[in-house]
Amino acid sequence: MNIAVGTNNKAKVSAVENCWTFGNVKSFQTESGVKDQPFGHEETMQGAINRAKYAAKSYEGAAGIGLEGGVAETANGLYICNWGALYVPGYKEPFTASGASIRLPEELAEPLRNGAELGPIMEQFSKQKNIRQNEGAVGFFTNGRISRARMFEHIVELLIGQWEYAKMH
Numbered sequence: 001m002n003i004a005v006g007t008n009n010k011a012k013v014s015a016v017e018n019c020w021t022f023g024n025v026k027s028f029q030t031e032s033g034v035k036d037q038p039f040g041h042e043e044t045m046q047g048a049i050n051r052a053k054y055a056a057k058s059y060e061g062a063a064g065i066g067l068e069g070g071v072a073e074t075a076n077g078l079y080i081c082n083w084g085a086l087y088v089p090g091y092k093e094p095f096t097a098s099g100a101s102i103r104l105p106e107e108l109a110e111p112l113r114n115g116a117e118l119g120p121i122m123e124q125f126s127k128q129k130n131i132r133q134n135e136g137a138v139g140f141f142t143n144g145r146i147s148r149a150r151m152f153e154h155i156v157e158l159l160i161g162q163w164e165y166a167k168m169h
């Protein structure tokens, strides 16, 4: 089965390409239907679901996958949060999964709480252009141990695994 990825972001597309062994992978720039900077798990998950749905509509007969990055408030500070959704033809509900989450330094958290976007803030902080397409905040703040692509690969595997489980039951 082929799959449509709801983004052209390199970190996200490469994660799907590395995990999807069932057919072709094509990427489509889709709307997330949520704010550019999703805040909280619910909104971030919804962004992933919307992207997956729109992507599937762009590629006849294919599955659709959406991967979305956001931030979530906790009693222990602001964390990055990441969600994925997979629509497979024949299944009414999407499979969903979340990924790695680490705390952001307070000096980044404050502007985010006031409505700023993580992408530009991370570019300034890391002095790296397009960090969101490469190692990402997760890579930067974990000394390069877990890149954004690798973090999304984990989510994609969780999605594929749930689909496989559903096929067997």
Ligand SMILES: O=P(O)(O)OP(=O)(O)OP(=O)(O)OC[C@H]1O[C@@H](n2cnc3c(O)ncnc32)[C@H](O)[C@@H]1O
Residues within 6 Å of the ligand: 006, 007, 008, 009, 012, 032, 036, 037, 038, 067, 068, 069, 070, 080, 117, 118, 119, 120, 122, 131, 132, 133, 135, 136, 137, 138, 139, 148
């Ligand atoms: O092209 P799309 O798929 O929209 O990818 P994106 O990286 O711009 O969009 P997301 O919806 O995944 O992320 C929401 C915002 O948070 C930023 N962001 C999320 N995770 C990040 C990370 O690990 N490093 C840097 N910026 C990140 C991102 O650039 C956006 O401004």
